[in-house]
Amino acid sequence: MNPGTYYAASAGPAPARPALRGRVDAHVCVIGGGFAGLATAIGLIERGVRDVVILEGETVGHGASGRNGGFVFGGFSLDNARLLADQGRDGARALYGLTRDAVDTIRRRIAQYAIACDAIEGGVMLANWFDDDRILRRRQEFMAREYDVHWQLLSHDELGAYTRSQRYAGGLLEPDAFHFHPLKYARGLAAAIEHEGGRIHERSRVTRIVPPRTPDGGHEVHVEGGSVHARHVVIAGGGYLRGLSAPLERAMLPIATYVMATEPLGDALAGSIPGQAAIYDTRFSFDYYRALPDTRILWGGRISILDRGAEPIARLLKRDLLKVYPELRDVKVDYAWGGMMSYARHQMVQIGRLPDGCWHALGFGGHGVGPTTAAGELLADAIAAGTPIPAAFADYGLDRVWGAAGRFAAQMTYNWAEFKDWLHE
Numbered sequence: 001m002n003p004g005t006y007y008a009a010s011a012g013p014a015p016a017r018p019a020l021r022g023r024v025d026a027h028v029c030v031i032g033g034g035f036a037g038l039a040t041a042i043g044l045i046e047r048g049v050r051d052v053v054i055l056e057g058e059t060v061g062h063g064a065s066g067r068n069g070g071f072v073f074g075g076f077s078l079d080n081a082r083l084l085a086d087q088g089r090d091g092a093r094a095l096y097g098l099t100r101d102a103v104d105t106i107r108r109r110i111a112q113y114a115i116a117c118d119a120i121e122g123g124v125m126l127a128n129w130f131d132d133d134r135i136l137r138r139r140q141e142f143m144a145r146e147y148d149v150h151w152q153l154l155s156h157d158e159l160g161a162y163t164r165s166q167r168y169a170g171g172l173l174e175p176d177a178f179h180f181h182p183l184k185y186a187r188g189l190a191a192a193i194e195h196e197g198g199r200i201h202e203r204s205r206v207t208r209i210v211p212p213r214t215p216d217g218g219h220e221v222h223v224e225g226g227s228v229h230a231r232h233v234v235i236a237g238g239g240y241l242r243g244l245s246a247p248l249e250r251a252m253l254p255i256a257t258y259v260m261a262t263e264p265l266g267d268a269l270a271g272s273i274p275g276q277a278a279i280y281d282t283r284f285s286f287d288y289y290r291a292l293p294d295t296r297i298l299w300g301g302r303i304s305i306l307d308r309g310a311e312p313i314a315r316l317l318k319r320d321l322l323k324v325y326p327e328l329r330d331v332k333v334d335y336a337w338g339g340m341m342s343y344a345r346h347q348m349v350q351i352g353r354l355p356d357g358c359w360h361a362l363g364f365g366g367h368g369v370g371p372t373t374a375a376g377e378l379l380a381d382a383i384a385a386g387t388p389i390p391a392a393f394a395d396y397g398l399d400r401v402w403g404a405a406g407r408f409a410a411q412m413t414y415n416w417a418e419f420k421d422w423l424h425e
């Protein structure tokens with residue numbers, strides 16, 4: 001098996017960016033070069049705030065953003081029915097609408113900054129694992145009625161144009177969604193930020209933030225060997241945030257999920273996945289996968305508190321693949337990797353400002369490509385124009401997750417849901 005991720009192997013060389021050395025000044029310092037940090041920085045630049053410095057502990061897109069499934073679609077990790085119950089119809093529509101706008105913002109940025117990121121406008125398909133037509137019909141009616149979002153219901157036979165698997169009873173297509181190479185997109189955003197005057201330092205892990213000493217003063221953001229003095233600080237460290245901000249880390253569960261890429265299948269791919277849609281299924285512990293332009297299958301699934309190595313991940317996911325496509329028994333796995341997501345107890349994103357004045361964008365979980373972009377827009381508006389963060393986000397605060405006990409509880413919840421999927425089946 002190859003080391004590293006398929007994305008890193010196929011993205012081409014990345015430009016070398018210097019670590020921060022010495023003291024620099026900036027209007028805004030963003031901590032984290034994932035989608036949340038990059039979206040905030042480009043959002044600021046698009047609003048005329050160019051004096052932005054990003055500090056990334058590893059390299060741009062090193063975290064979840066450069067190693068995810070590549071699904072770009074509406075919604076949050078929090079289930080749409082829960083969002084509706086929490087916010088009522090208007091509130092839920094407004095929040096969901098931010099993520100739909102974000103999908104369009106990503107499309108616009110790909111075009112505007114000429115980001116070559118293998119975007120495939122094939123939609124996202126929810127395939128029904130269970131032999132019960134009502135599941136998808138109810139979901140379709142619910143989304144149309146409550147969110148004014150229109151997904152297309154497909155029978156088992158119609159689904160055959162997208163997947164030849166006999167595993168599924170039907171499908172629900174989200175046509176306005178697409179999928180892409182997330183690391184190429186992250187690097188493309190980083191290049192756009194630098195081209196427009198922003199600065200990015202890699203291998204610059206932030207170890208300490210000293211809040212302003214006077215109301216008009218700036219924050220001091222320290223890395224080993226340097227510091228940024230900035231009026232505003234945005235913390236966007238995702239599931240990789242450690243030892244920097246107690247209130248944020250107390251409220252965040254770092255949870256792993258896994259991905260693999262098969263060898264190229266050539267013409268055989270169309271015998272299993274003839275369509276262009278990215279696919280996931282109706283179980284709580286669903287598979288998510290898509291065909292890549294070079295005829296590999298990128299396959300993801302499972303969540304765990306364990307950060308496993310490549311070989312065990314490949315074994316687990318190959319087993320899952322064969323439940324859906326038994327004909328791919330002899331296919332080799334070329335790459336397998338894991339990534340850390342940040343989850344809040346309430347499963348909703350956490351966007352806001354800490355008492356010390358630092359802004360934050362965390363808790364995107366396993367459904368973060370759209371929501372990180374939405375968060376970047378909200379934070380950019382807040383910092384550039386003083387626009388308040390929508391009040392609804394205050395309902396999803398920094399609830400404590402209780403460290404190892406919280407992680408154990410999350411694992412048990414997932415195992416229980418897996419068991420319920422099995423019973424349902």
Ligand SMILES: Cc1cc2nc3c(=O)[nH]c(=O)nc-3n(C[C@H](O)[C@H](O)[C@H](O)COP(=O)(O)OP(=O)(O)OC[C@H]3O[C@@H](n4cnc5c(N)ncnc54)[C@H](O)[C@@H]3O)c2cc1C
Nearest residue numbers: 032034036057063064065068069071206237238339368369
């Ligand atoms: C395997 C996998 C598959 C997924 N699939 C999908 C999908 O298909 N569609 C979807 O919508 N979502 C998906 N997600 C979720 C999505 O990728 C994340 O929600 C999103 O990328 C989170 O972005 P982020 O910027 O918050 O975090 P990250 O991308 O993790 O970025 C955080 C960055 O902060 C840096 N950092 C942390 N601490 C510091 C520090 N002290 N100093 C400097 N830098 C620091 C890290 O090095 C990292 O680069 C998936 C996630 C994973 C892991």
